[in-house]
Amino acid sequence: MPPAEHPEFVGLIEALRAAQETITGARPPEDVARKARENLEEITRLLSPFTVGESEQLTGQMRGLPGRAQALAPAFHVDVEGNDRVSGRVVFGRFYLGGNGAAHGGSLPLLFDEVLGRLANTGGRSPSRTAYLHVNYRKITPVGPELRVEAHFDREEGRKRYLVGTIRDPEGEITADAEGLFVALRPGQP
Numbered sequence: 107m108p109p110a111e112h113p114e115f116v117g118l119i120e121a122l123r124a125a126q127e128t129i130t131g132a133r134p135p136e137d138v139a140r141k142a143r144e145n146l147e148e149i150t151r152l153l154s155p156f157t158v159g160e161s162e163q164l165t166g167q168m169r170g171l172p173g174r175a176q177a178l179a180p181a182f183h184v185d186v187e188g189n190d191r192v193s194g195r196v197v198f199g200r201f202y203l204g205g206n207g208a209a210h211g212g213s214l215p216l217l218f219d220e221v222l223g224r225l226a227n228t229g230g231r232s233p234s235r236t237a238y239l240h241v242n243y244r245k246i247t248p249v250g251p252e253l254r255v256e257a258h259f260d261r262e263e264g265r266k267r268y269l270v271g272t273i274r275d276p277e278g279e280i281t282a283d284a285e286g287l288f289v290a291l292r293p294g295q296p
């Protein structure tokens with residue numbers, strides 16, 4: 107479904123991302139924290155009647171949008187995309203902070219799975235799933251600045267698709283790289 111059909115929902119997810127960022131970085135007085143909680147609870151009450159099944163939900167389905175209207179992973183902004191390689195940008199915001207200015211170690215596989223997994227299933231290829239993801243943490247991945255992300259197919263062996271990717275800091279140094287194996291699903295495989 108094209109994002110143009112659901113501009114308000116797309117805006118809602120952007121607001122959710124902004125809320126995640128702001129809440130994570132805030133140290134509010136108790137009365138402000140209570141008011142914010144009440145507002146969040148009101149949002150839950152407002153949206154609960156519209157819960158749908160997985161096949162009908164909007165979140166995660168908007169492939170043309172950075173982040174696919176899903177606030178789970180940091181939004182990946184695609185610059186160049188081909189059948190065998192992709193490059194783009196990402197910012198790990200405050201929500202993804204691990205400590206001392208570094209992105210949480212678990213947030214990097216999240217980003218790599220998104221980028222490599224998306225590429226693994228492009229170019230007319232059949233759907234595949236992550237079998238493994240090997241991440242090397244070379245230096246801290248900083249929270250805040252825009253980082254470059256590149257990924258490409260390394261090789262394909264039957265149903266097995268091996269992809270590799272890197273994240274680079276603003277100085278161009280690799281902060282993390284990854285290799286992923288994606289196995290093409292057999293017909294009927296969930």
Ligand SMILES: CCCCCCCCCCCC(=O)SCCNC(=O)CCNC(=O)[C@H](O)C(C)(C)COP(=O)(O)OP(=O)(O)OC[C@H]1O[C@@H](n2cnc3c(N)ncnc32)[C@H](O)[C@@H]1OP(=O)(O)O
Nearest residue numbers: 166167168169219220223224235236237238266289291292
């Ligand atoms: C709008 C939408 C946007 C879409 C944009 C979406 C972007 C996000 C994409 C995210 C993708 C995901 O996270 S998917 C979710 C996370 N992944 C999962 O939940 C997968 C769970 N695991 C499985 O379902 C299964 O184990 C499979 C499908 C991976 C493989 O099982 P299978 O189909 O029975 O295949 P199997 O015979 O075991 O293995 C086939 C071959 O692969 C090898 N192989 C299998 N697993 C491994 C392994 N871990 N390490 C080494 N090798 C392995 C086997 O040795 C064999 O080699 P040989 O003997 O043939 O040589």
